[in-house]
Structures are given as C-alpha cells and as structure tokens.
Amino acid sequence: MTASLSDLYRTMLTIRRFEERIVELVNANEIAGVTHEYVGQEAVATGICAALNADDVITSTHRGHGHLIAKGADVRRMMAELLGRVDGLNRGRGGSMHIADLALGIYGANGIVAAGAPFAAGAAWATAVGATRRVAVTFFGDGGANQGVLHETMNLAALWKLPVIFACENNGYAVTLAQSRSTAGSLVERAAAYGMAAEQVDGMDVEAVLEAAHRATGRARAAEGPTFLECVTYRYFGHHTAERTMKLGYRTQAEIDRWRLRDPITATGAKLDRADEEQIRTAVEELLDEAVEFARASPRPDPADALEYVYASGLLPRRGFVG
Amino acid sequence: MTASLSDLYRTMLTIRRFEERIVELVNANEIAGVTHEYVGQEAVATGICAALNADDVITSTHRGHGHLIAKGADVRRMMAELLGRVDGLNRGRGGSMHIADLALGIYGANGIVAAGAPFAAGAAWATAVGATRRVAVTFFGDGGANQGVLHETMNLAALWKLPVIFACENNGYAVTLAQSRSTAGSLVERAAAYGMAAEQVDGMDVEAVLEAAHRATGRARAAEGPTFLECVTYRYFGHHTAERTMKLGYRTQAEIDRWRLRDPITATGAKLDRADEEQIRTAVEELLDEAVEFARASPRPDPADALEYVYASGLLPRRGFVG
Amino acid sequence: MSTLRYLPALGRALRDEMAADPTVFVVGEDVRESLRGVTKGLLEEFGPDRVLDMPISEQMFTGFATGAALSGLRCVVEYQIPSLLYLAFEQIANQAQKLRLMTGGQAKVPVVYLVPGSGARLGLAAQHSDHPYSLFAHAGVKTVLPATPADAYGLMIAAIRDDDPVLYLAPAAVLPVRGELPDDPEPVPIGSARIHRTGTDVTVVAIGHLVHEALALAGELEGEVSVEVFDPRTIYPFDWKLLDESLQRTGRLVVFDDSNRSCGLGAEIVATAAEEMRLIARPRRITRADTPIAFAVELEKAVLPSRAQLAGAVRAAAREGPAG
Amino acid sequence: MSTLRYLPALGRALRDEMAADPTVFVVGEDVRESLRGVTKGLLEEFGPDRVLDMPISEQMFTGFATGAALSGLRCVVEYQIPSLLYLAFEQIANQAQKLRLMTGGQAKVPVVYLVPGSGARLGLAAQHSDHPYSLFAHAGVKTVLPATPADAYGLMIAAIRDDDPVLYLAPAAVLPVRGELPDDPEPVPIGSARIHRTGTDVTVVAIGHLVHEALALAGELEGEVSVEVFDPRTIYPFDWKLLDESLQRTGRLVVFDDSNRSCGLGAEIVATAAEEMRLIARPRRITRADTPIAFAVELEKAVLPSRAQLAGAVRAAAREGPAG
Ligand SMILES: Cc1ncc(C[n+]2csc(CCOP(=O)(O)OP(=O)(O)O)c2C)c(N)n1
Ligand SMILES: Cc1ncc(C[n+]2csc(CCOP(=O)(O)OP(=O)(O)O)c2C)c(N)n1
Ligand SMILES: [Mg+2]
Ligand SMILES: [Mg+2]
Secondary structure (H helix, E strand, C coil): CCCCHHHHHHHHHHHHHHHHHHHHHHHCCCCCCCCCCCCCCHHHHHHHHCCCCCCCEEECCCCCHHHHHHCCCCHHHHHHHHCCCCCCCCCCCCCCCCCCEHHHCECCCCCCCCCCHHHHHHHHHHHHHCCCCCCEEEEEECCHHHCHHHHHHHHHHHHCCCCEEEEEEECCEECCEEHHHCCCCCHHHHHHCCCCEEEEEECCCHHHHHHHHHHHHHHHHCCCCCEEEEEECCCCCCCCCCHHHCCCCCCCHHHHHHHHCCCHHHHHHHHCCHHHHHHHHHHHHHHHHHHHHHHHHCCCCCHHHCCCCCCCCCCCCCCCCCC | CCCCHHHHHHHHHHHHHHHHHHHHHHHCCCCCCCCCCCCCCHHHHHHHHCCCCCCCEEECCCCCHHHHHHCCCCHHHHHHHHCCCCCCCCCCCCCCCCCCEHHHCECCCCCCCCCCHHHHHHHHHHHHHCCCCCCEEEEEECCHHHCHHHHHHHHHHHHCCCCEEEEEEECCEECCEEHHHCCCCCHHHHHHCCCCEEEEEECCCHHHHHHHHHHHHHHHHCCCCCEEEEEECCCCCCCCCCHHHCCCCCCCHHHHHHHHCCCHHHHHHHHCCHHHHHHHHHHHHHHHHHHHHHHHHCCCCCHHHCCCCCCCCCCCCCCCCCC | CEEEEHHHHHHHHHHHHHHHCCCEEEEECCCCCCCCCCCCCHHHHHCCCCEEECCCCHHHHHHHHHHHHHCCCEEEEECCCCCHHHHCHHHHHHHHHHHHHHCCCCCCCCEEEEEEEECCCCCCCHHHCCCCHHHHHHCCCEEECCCCHHHHHHHHHHHHHCCCCEEEEEEHHHCCCEEEECCCCCCCCCCCCEEEECCCCEEEEECCCHHHHHHHHHHHHCCCCCEEEEECCEEECCCHHHHHHHHHHHCCEEEEEEEECCCCHHHHHHHHHHHHCCCCCCCEEEEECCCCCCCCHHHHHHHCCCHHHHHHHHHHHHHCCCCC | CEEEEHHHHHHHHHHHHHHHCCCEEEEECCCCCCCCCCCCCHHHHHCCCCEEECCCCHHHHHHHHHHHHHCCCEEEEECCCCCHHHHCHHHHHHHHHHHHHHCCCCCCCCEEEEEEEECCCCCCCHHHCCCCHHHHHHCCCEEECCCCHHHHHHHHHHHHHCCCCEEEEEEHHHCCCEEEECCCCCCCCCCCCEEEECCCCEEEEECCCHHHHHHHHHHHHCCCCCEEEEECCEEECCCHHHHHHHHHHHCCEEEEEEEECCCCHHHHHHHHHHHHCCCCCCCEEEEECCCCCCCCHHHHHHHCCCHHHHHHHHHHHHHCCCCC
C-alpha cells in the first residue's frame, strides 16, 4: 500500500497536535509523571509506518506517541491511557512509557533505552519461520545506538537475515548529550559493518523516509535481511515535559529555530491544496477534542483491582501486609 | 623494549608446557574444577605482551594462563593458585578463572566473557589523565566479540582516544559454535567503523603479532587512540579440560592437524640455533618442575579464614548459621 | 515406571513438550551440541528452526525470547552459568516479567529461563557458583527448583505450558541424582510444594539439592527427632498453605537454603512463619554465608550450608517448646 | 549550622570530597548539565576530567569505574533510574563486589553507585519505580539509604572514602526534605543505624523515606502507643546490635519497607529478630505488594506501604504480649 501525501500530512499533524495537547494536560496535572514529546520528529514515524502492513510489528521508545499514532493506534484510547483511565490501551496500567497495542503489532513504548530491539528480532524470527514474513521495526535514538544490546541484535539480525528494520532517530541529543560527544564513527558505517543495508535519510522529509522504508521492507520481505535507517531529525521541545522547569544549556534557541525552518508538517502542508489542508486540520482537531472527551469520561481504575493483570495465569501477587 | 626471538620462544614454550602440565594435574584431580587451555594460541599473548611495559595493564579471560605468563606472572605462584594453595597469586581464592596479579597490571582472568573490557577502558583513562600514558590491553575471543559491553567499550575508547588495545583472539570457535555461525560481518570492519585502527594479524606468527602490537602501543602512547587486533589463531585442545569426557562433533581431527602444521612454537624453535633451543627447553622444564614442587609444598587455606578478603574495609560477612 | 537420572528426565520433558507443541523452541549457547546435556537429540528430531545456537549475547537472546513469545511462540532459553542471569536481569525482571501488568493484560510472555547446573560445584569459584533464586523471587518471577527427576520432568512441562515467564533452576548438585519416572508422567503444578517425609517434631524446609541432605539427616535422627522434610519445589509462588499445615503439626521450623543469607529465601520463609504461622520454638535458618565462593575447596565447603549445621539447628529446635 | 534540602546536601558532600581528594571523579549520564541535580557546579569547579558524561552504556561505564578504581582512582557512578542497576547488575554484583575475594585481597574497588531518586514517584510507572536495595543486600554489596540531609551528606562522604563498592540510593520521596547540616559535618559510618525517636512499646524499623512517615505516625500515636523509630541508614551491613538493644526495650517489631515483600529487607529484619532477638509479640512487615507499579496513581498508591497500614500493625503489635 502507498500512502497519499494527504494521508502522511494527516498522520504527522495528528502526532503534532496530540503532543501539543499532551503538554497542556501535563501542565494542568491531568497527566501524571512526565512524557517525552515527539514534536519535530513526526516525519520519521509517519514515513516508516506508512510502509508497514497492519500485521507488521514495531517496538517503540520512551518517546513513543508518534510511533503508535503512525502505526494506527486509536488516539482516544491512547489519550485515555495517558490520563490513566480504564479505557486506555493498557487499562491505565502503562502510561506514556509503556503504552502498547499488541493487536496492532505495537510491542510497546519502553522505559529502557534500546531494550525493545531484541523483541523485534524475536518477532521477526517468529514470523520468518512461519508462512507470512512479517517485518519488525525497532525504533531507537542516537543515544540508544550506544547500548550494547542493540549491537547484539544487529549482529543476529544480519547473521540470520531477519526481516528487521533498525530505525534510528538521530535527533542530535540524548537528553543533554550531543551526539558528537556520545558516538564514535558513523552510525551508518557501524551498521553496515554487520553486512546489512544501511543508509542515512533526511528525517525531516516524510517522502524520503517513506521511500527508504519501502526499500527496507522490500528487502525484508524478500528475505534479504535487515536494514539500518539513520533518520536525521530534531526534537523541538525539551527532552521531557519536566525540562522546562530546569535551566539546561545544552542547545541554543537559534539551533532550534534553524531546524523549525525545515518543519516537515509545514513543508508537506504547503504541497497540498489549501482546501484539503484546512479540512484535515479541522478533522484532526475534532478527533483530538473527541479523544480528550473520551479520556476524561473514562473511569479511573479501582484500587481494589491493583493486583490484577500481573500474571497471565491469574495468580494474584502477595500483598504488602497481612490480614 | 624489543624481545629477542629466543625470549619469545621461551615464553611460548613456557605457556605450552605449563598448560600441558595443568591438564595432567586436572586429570590427576590435583586441580579442582575445569581449566581452559591456551595451547595453540601462545603466539598471541606472547607477541602482544612483549610490546608492553611492566606497568601497562591487561584484562584476561577464562583462557588466561597464557596472558599471565606472557605479562610476567610468577609461574610458581600461578601453579600454587591453580592448586588452591595459600601461596597462590590469589591466596587460593581465585583459581584458574580469576587468577590475577595487580602488581603486574594483570587485572584478572574473568569467568564472564568480555566483562573485563570496560576495566581496560577505565584503566586506560585513569593513566591517560595522569602523567604517564599506560596502555591497557583487553583480551577476548571471537565469541566475546558479540557481547554488547565490548561494543560499548569500543565506542568509548574510540570516542575518547583511549590507549586501549582490543586483542581479539579469533580461534574459530566459541565452545562448539563456529565463528561463521556466530558473527555477522568482519570483526576488523566492525571495529574500524568506530573510527579506530583495526587490522587482522596471523596469530600463529609471533613476530607478526609483536609488530602489530608495537604499532598499536605506538598509537596508544602517542594519544592516537585505540587499536583493534584480530589475531587469527586456533586452540588445539578442547574448550576446557572436561571436553574430553564429552562426545562433541563440532570440529574434525583433520582440521586440528592442519593447524598444528603451523605451530608457532615449532616454527620459532626452528629459527633458533639448536643449542639455544635445547637450553631453553631444559630451563623451562626446570622452571615448571620447581613450580609444581612449590605449589605442592604450599599449604591449603585454613577453612577458619573462609570469611576473610571479602571486604577491603575488613568487614566480615555474615555467616550462614547462628551461634 | 522407569529409573533415570535428573538431567535426562529434564531433557525428556523438553523433548515431549516440543513434540506435543510445535510452537515450543529452544535457544541458548551450544544447545545444538547439547553441551549441558539437556537438548541431546533435539536438533536431530526437531530440526534447526527449533534448536537455535545463539552468539554470546545473553541480553539479546533473552529479549529475543520475549519478542518471540509476544508473537505466539513458547521459548526455552538455556543459560550455561547462573550468573549469566545477571546480564539478562533487566530483560527478565524489568521487561518480560512486567509486560503483563504494563500492557494491562494484553501481553502474555511464555518463556522458560533454564539454568542446568545452578549453585556451587566444587572448584568453579566465585563467578560460577551463585544460586540466585532469591533475587528472582523478590522480583516476583515464577521460579522452580526441582529436587528429583520426577519433579524435574513435571515442572519443566508445567513451566513451558505456563503463560508467564518462569525461571527454572536445576541445581548442579542434583544433576546426577537417580529417581523413578512413571511411564506417562504428569506435569507438576507450579506453586505446589511436596512433603517427602512426614514428621512430628521439626519441619525442615529444604531447597533444591538440599532436600536430599535433609532426608539423609532425617534418617540419621530417626528415633531421636521426628523430622518432616518439606520441599517447596516452587520458590515463587511459595506454597504457604502446605507449610502452614506442616507447622500446625510440628510448630518448629528450620530452613535449609543454599543462597546467601541476607534477604534470601530462608529469610522469607522464617519471616512469613514468624508473622503468620504456629511456632513453638524459634525458627532457624541454615544458609550460605554472605560471601562469594572462593576457589579452594576447603573454603568453598566452609561457607556452604552443611548437614552438620542442619543437625545442630534441628536438635536445638527440638529441645525448645513443649514436647511435640 | 544551616538548613538545606536533601539533594543539595548530597551534592555538597560530593563537592567537598572532590575538593579534598583529587582522585575522586564522577561519571554518568547528563552529569555535566546535572540533570539530576547532584553534580551542579562540579564541572565548573573541577573541570571536564572529573565530571564525565557517558554514552548510554551502563554496563560499560560501570565496568569502567571498576577499572579506574583498580588503577587508584575513586569513582562515583550516577544512574538516572533505579532499574538501570539491572543492566549493570553483573558488573556490580559479579565483578566489582567479588574482585576483593577473587583476588585474595589484592583488589580494592572504591566505587559509589549513586541513584538520586530511587523508589516510586507518582506516575512514573513500572520501569522507573523500583526500589532494589534488597537485591544488593542479598549480593553482599554495601548499601546505604539516607533519610535526612545530614545523613545524605555524611553517608556520601563515608561511601566515597570506603574502599569497597557502595550502593547509594537516595529515595525520590526524600529529595525535597529539608534538614539541618552542621557547619563542618562529619561522615556517618557505614553500618550504623540511628534511632530518631525513642519509645517503649514498639520498635518501627523504617527504611529511607518511610522514616518520615513513621515519625509522623509516632507523633499521632503519642499517648496511645510509645513508638521507637529505628532508621537503619545502612541496609548492608545492617546494624543488628542497635536493633537488638531496641528490641530488648520494646520486644515488639514492625518493619516498614518500601521494597517488594518476598525476600525483601523486611523479611531479613523479621527473620533475624525472630531467630536471635527478644520478641514478646509477633513481628510484622508492612511492605510493597509483590507487583510492578502501575501507572495510574490510584493503583500505585494501593500497592505501596502506607501510614494507615503501619498504624494498624503498630496497634496490633502493641496489643500483644505483656504491657511494655
Ligand atoms: C538504558 C537507559 N539508560 C538511561 C535511561 C534514561 N534516559 C531516558 S531517555 C534518555 C536519552 C535517550 O536518548 P536517545 O536514545 O537519543 O532518544 P531521544 O530521547 O533523543 O529520543 C536517557 C538517558 C534509560 N531510560 N534507559
Ligand atoms: C557472558 C558469558 N556467556 C557465556 C559464558 C560461557 N562460556 C564460557 S567460555 C565461552 C566461549 C567463549 O568463546 P570465545 O570468546 O571465542 O573464547 P574461547 O573460549 O574461544 O577462547 C562461553 C560461551 C560465559 N562465561 N560468559
Ligand atoms: Mg536522541
Ligand atoms: Mg573462540
């Protein structure tokens, strides 16, 4: 399937506006904890997931909302999850850092950097031995590229020619650490050294990402093995919603402004005919209004159920007190 | 300092004969547990350590006897350690898999594959910030090359231009797993992708290894950063002393015989004048006779001291029973 | 009914379950050659897609099993050394174990983490001799520690069929033990303990290979102290109900536990009994000392729990409280 | 004497020790920018060779600290999340902690593993809310858990000066707490507990941030039950001597412990007391349930130890045994 430019635009805009609303809801204390916004990086998830089938698998990160939306998750249930409600995708148990929809092949956001990578290899193998060859995409950042488990996974994926796509979102920073101060050599060469296809892509250009993703899924489905995509992108917001309360000097406003000039949503919107573009904007706002309403209307979990869903066997964990 | 051919020969022969005696002592139950012999690989440790200074650091592996001998450890105290005696390098606490001599910069054999690699980075950094720039060599095998922590360490060493030498002993197998079935891409390219110098060396040629090691130490001391040396070698014996009791079909006798034709000790010995060679043989046997005697004469640890040496602060751990 | 050793019984369970369920497969180091003796013959019988040798990348292949499990397969992961579980600790305790709760019940992670040879084995020294079951119990990971060939068989079947991650530790010291196995053996339910020998004076809770030591001691003390030998078989969830029944009878508890003392399983058993059960004598623990295992055999023996220590504790307990 | 918050006190200790000892340095993620607030100003004062930002490679930089320590330096390693200790578990529990014994006393590994913000913090969910001190106690790793700014200061100084690896957990819930710090504060010896409030009826052993909950409850129960509030400060080695003295007085024990119940520190304290100390009432534990922390705040609160649960246990204990 190939997505139209307006589909891509709609997805990117949904992610952008979803995140902007999340920030408001966090600041209004309607969402507990912290969330990591995907704003600026929308073209990456959108372009890559547009090349996937419904039954393909992705593993996401701490910055996962965009991946989920792009893979087709219901924003109403996402919103309910972030508000910690029973109609959330994870029944309010997961929150932003663990949000998942297994039915859509979304094996979850993850609180631990790069920890989802080996899940993708296992999923890819499970389906590669089966009849249908499903693709598994593992998303991770430039910081995640320095976790050993990622290298262990690249080695296996290349060795076994698994249908895995290593989608590296290089947004230039791991929290405050610039990529140049965390990473030796080039990410593309590091991946290529395992004998896998590896390319750098402009992560601010959704069509370029989509094309690269099509090349990668093509290889994967043809049993030609994994692909590494370094998507060069940028995050406009702080590392997480708490950053604005901190005085961190790791990047300049000028740098942020420079990247915003290449905004993928503005660029794509400009290519659409005005009417379509406006119609999409309205539709997205309606969708998100509805999502917030849906989430607010959903009940909070009952503390009496706190020990449920820990074991698939139905075992109830021990309580912390007697009697 | 440059070692003469007869020095190299003596070291290799000492390792070879040490290991052959160890096997006898294990089979005679004078040594508990299992040991991993270095037989066949002598040229690697010998060539690399001949390029090191006394205050340079090495981290070793489960197959560590050769590394220790090459770095100058006292074979009498090594033998006593393997026999579990109080005059052993580790007072009988470590045994083959943990044998160490910190005074000689030997940061220990290690029971966990590649776990010593980050020690080398830390040691290299500690001395690099100091006045003298000491070199730290981390030994590991082809199997160890697939541990994530090794990649994490290569990244840091290359990024910070640390004086580390990654000495990969590619003996073709990780226990029973052939390197071709464990490893994607080339080890040299994988290391080079971090932007470090990397070369493949004939690990059966002690002079070739020594030359490569000199190039590497030269770079390290000139603050030009780490070097990766893939030393292609072979182990003649089983993975460990217990293998002979198992029927494992992972390699053929013919393959072993082929490699033995390239034996580094035979080759080097042939280059020496006959008299020297014989004199060295006799000296090595005398040294090892003395080592075995020394070890056997050394007392076994007193069970009453079992709780000592656990904490540097002198804290005694809790016992397993009351009263 | 046939007599066989522990390791073949364990291997047979894996083989039978692979035959019964095509979604079951094994990964690990040197499993094709069956270095540890559990996977013998499986490659020949089930082919290379169900017996997979992995590179030395424990974190990766542990997470690989999670991904395969989320995709509908059942994976048995073999680790050559107990301490390799430390490399995979995040993937087991923080990922696989938590996925069910984190996804609000969406995920099911049927993976068995198998260590064929855990605990001390004379001369293997500090990094190869740990017995880390208490760590996983603390993390709420289902953990089994069979002491006999029949339980090795029955608990492996149950572990593979279980929809949650299960840690399966086969103590090195029991691998050579022989025992009976019925012709069509049953699974042993996870969470059910077993009383090997009934007694009226003292309940000895013995873990793993120590069950055999405890039985031997119970025999030696015959006539002097009547010892009930309680084998939890499953470390987590623990069979508190059966322990409570045993203590209703004896009121005296000695735990014989081959893990470090502090925050070990022995502490949990003593604490729970002290809080909730009938005790007419002080509860006692015989455990490892809180120290790594030294290489020299004399030193290793000195810090492991011993039958002599157990005898002392059992006799001391028997002397306390009203005659049983 | 000055009043300050916990985090600045901790930071000041690190700063003072770096000033006093040129071999002390810090590594971790985002320590140059002091994301977690401990290393503020250190880069400016001590320069880039003593405040090192690491790539996201916990296993590596934990082992890096070991190598630096073996080479004569003293390293403080900061981890942003408690569960990152799981990634480094092998390097801490199986390498750094065992090196002394394995080398027969040759090695000295002065490394401090610092987690500024351990335990639950409303809304951080399953992978960011663990409180893993019991795991490290089981491994014999020296572990401190200061509850006040003065102890945060004094134990950081002691941890850095200690020649063994030390795990330093600063509970998230105490970071904002204010307290007094003398003008030239002393180190607090590792292994020494502190009684914050004396009482005659019940000894409450409260861990970390729960010390403040216990003190508040002790105040509420004033006149009804006389509660002694015992703060171990060091989890391992535990100050058994002071606990024994406390129980000589009260004979009643309630442990208030924010770690999972099974094989947790609470179990160890109850077990040791039951085995070795004076008890005139059943010992009790108030702990976490054995479950990961769910995201929704209602669910999180439901599984964490609460003051109400503690009150119930204290009252129940006080009712047992002869009047204190
Ligand atoms: C293994 C691990 N280490 C550290 C952290 C704390 N942490 C959370 S996000 C993050 C930075 C990740 O950077 P990157 O991978 O580039 O992703 P980005 O945040 O830029 O999207 C860090 C250090 C973590 N969650 N997991
Ligand atoms: C991390 C880890 N995984 C597995 C093992 C068990 N083991 C010990 S040696 C070995 C093979 C190592 O192969 P290689 O690195 O090539 O070294 P070699 O034995 O060939 O010298 C394995 C799997 C271990 N000790 N550590
Ligand atoms: Mg980034
Ligand atoms: Mg090898």
